[in-house]
Amino acid sequence: MCLALPAQIVALDPATNMATASVGNVKVEVSLALVDDVALGDYVLVHVGYALNKIDEDEALKTLALFAEAGVMNGYPCHAPFG
Amino acid sequence: MTPAGSILIDLSHRSGIATGVQIASTRPDGVAxxxxxxxxxxxxxxxxxxFTLCGNAQAYAALLACRAALGIAADPEFDSASDMLVQVETLREHAWRILLDWPVFVGLTPDKKALAALLKFDALFKRHLFRHGEAFKLNSRLDIDAALAMQQIDELEALINTSIFNGRLADFRQLTSEEQLHNWLKQNDALPANLLNYLYSRNWAAVGQNDVACLPELETDTLNGQMQQEDLTTFSRAPHWQGRCFEVTLLNRQLSQPLIAGLYSRYGNGLIVRMLGRLVELAWIPYKLRQLLTRIKDKPVLPAISAANNGIGLAQVQAARGLLIHRLExxxxxxxxxxxxxxxxWNFHPEGVIAQGLKQLQAESSNDLQRQAELLINAVDPCVQYALHLTDSRNEIENHA
Incomplete structure (x- = not known):
């Protein structure tokens, strides 16, 4: 199942339209080709190397808390305040 | 690797001839x-x-299952509008494969701009069909702006016509035989034509053909009856029907199309049939959207299936990648x-259609085997990342000697 894991943008490279995003403590390289106006600190949903869309921080933290509850984040410590 | 997990596929071979397949998964299965x-x-x-990519299908299946468990009657108009959102999502997922993945197989540049434009349609359709754009809730209400919804369908169709069919969508929809397909392929350089020509030129049309059948349509009560006999955790991880593995992909929906039926009789469930099935389904979605929109006022046939039984609700929805089942108690x-x-x-079950298809591969080299395996996996389309690892068993034997 395609889980909607929110990732926070921690570095941007405008020259290549790429970014580094953080899911828990895991860093992934993502393309920003499919989404507009992404800034440092934004949360995006990531799928196979692409940021799909931005989501607001409240929704991102709520989602991360749900995944923590489901045990999905086991081994992927996350800084989000899990309810 | 991220917490979303991935599918690990180990393909053993001897100089390009597949000798064994192992499929394992690191996907989390406790989300529900x-x-x-x-x-x-x-x-x-x-x-x-x-859920992200198949969010509409997931949300619609959940709504149907909840309604069934609560004994709430079906609402045909509402369900047609919901089905429209699932169709828009299916089109987007197919376009992703065609615009971003297919070019890479034939050395072309992916068209990210067109896909970025397609991603915006989901929110627009929700806004033009549901009050406050909110679908898939028990209290969601239709609020249809038919003129704007129809305009969105026209724009969606124009976008795929330009970006995928090079302006020849109408011609493509008329194809009913392989001979006509060959003529269509000769006459244009649309992106999908490049991939299909490549498969024909390599004689790879039947690659991956195997005996795993498409799952027949199941009555919801019958499916629920079997699930009640099963350990549901085991069934959810490795589903089967009456002890056999089945395929649940877009091919299940496209076998009735004349072009696909004709190709299936020649190539079985090989690569060309799968790739064309995706293209055919995508080509007809705008037409289907118009039909659904027009029929909303005519009490349409239910697009999805759900049933109630003592607080148990089960729903079956055709998502982009195939049958999606939600069951709650x-x-x-x-x-x-x-x-x-x-x-x-179903599709990446250790004995399922991908495993059996990979076992049939007989390539001329390990490079070709890798390419065939990647095409086949892409055609069946897992919803998470995968890692494909090839091992030449001859080398392994030599290494261990």
Whole structure:
């Protein structure tokens, strides 16, 4: 199942339209080709190397808390305040 | 690797001839557990947070299952509008494969701009079909602006016509035989034509052909009856029907199309049939959207299936990648058990259609084997990342000697 894991943008490279995003403590390289106006600190949903869309921080933290509850984040410590 | 997990595929071979396949998964399977103890309303608030690519299909399946468990009658108009959103999502997922993945197989540049434009349609359709753009809730209400919805369908069709069919969508829809397909391929350089020509030129049309059949349509009561006999955790991880593995992909929906039926009789469930099935389904979605929009006022046939049984609700929805099943059990109006069986569980079952298809591969070199395997996996389309690892068993024997 395609889980909607929110990732926070921690570095941007405008020259290549790429970014580094953080899911828990895991860093992934993502393309920003499919989404507009992404800034440092934004949360995006990531799928196979692409940021799909931005989501607001409240929704991102709520989602991360749900995944923590489901045990999905086991081994992927996350800084989000899990309810 | 991210917490979303991935599918690990080990393909053993001897100089390009497949000798064995092992499929394992690191996908988390306890996600539905967060729904336990929740009310149906809370379930429907939670599901959209959990799923991304197939979010509409997941949310619609959850809504149907909740309605069934609560004994709420079906609403044909509402269901047609919901089906429209699933269709828009299916088009987007197919376009992703065609615009971003297919070019890479033939050395072309992916068209990210067109896909970025397609991603915006989901929110527009929700806004033109549902009050406050909010679908898939028990209290969601239709608020249809038919003129704007029709305009969106026209724009969607124009976009795929330009970006995928090079302006020849109408011609493509008329194709009913392989001979006509060959003529269509000769006459244009549309992106999909490049991939299809490549498959024909390499004589790879039947690659991956195997005997795993498409799952027949199942009555919801019958499916629920079997699931009640099963250990549901085991069934959710490795589903089967009457002890056999089945395929649940877009091919199940496209075998009735004359072009696909004709190709299937020649190439079975080989690569060309799968690739064309995706293209045919995508080509007809705008037409289907118009039909659904027009029929909303005519009490249409239900597009999805759900059934109730003593607080148990089961729903089957055709998602982009195939059949999606949600089953929940309510006790005292809260979720006592919730199961989600995604198409990837059927299709990437250790003995399923991908495993059997990979076992049939006989390439001329390990490079060709790798390419064939990647094409086949892409055609069946897992909903998570995968890692394909090839091992030449001859080298391994030599290494261990």
């Amino acid at each position: 557990q967060v729904l336990l103890g929740k009310t149906p309303e809370q379930v429907l608030d939670t599901i959209p947070l959990l 309510l006790r005292q109006e809260r979720v006592h058990d919730y199961r989600i069986i995604a198409p990837t569980e």
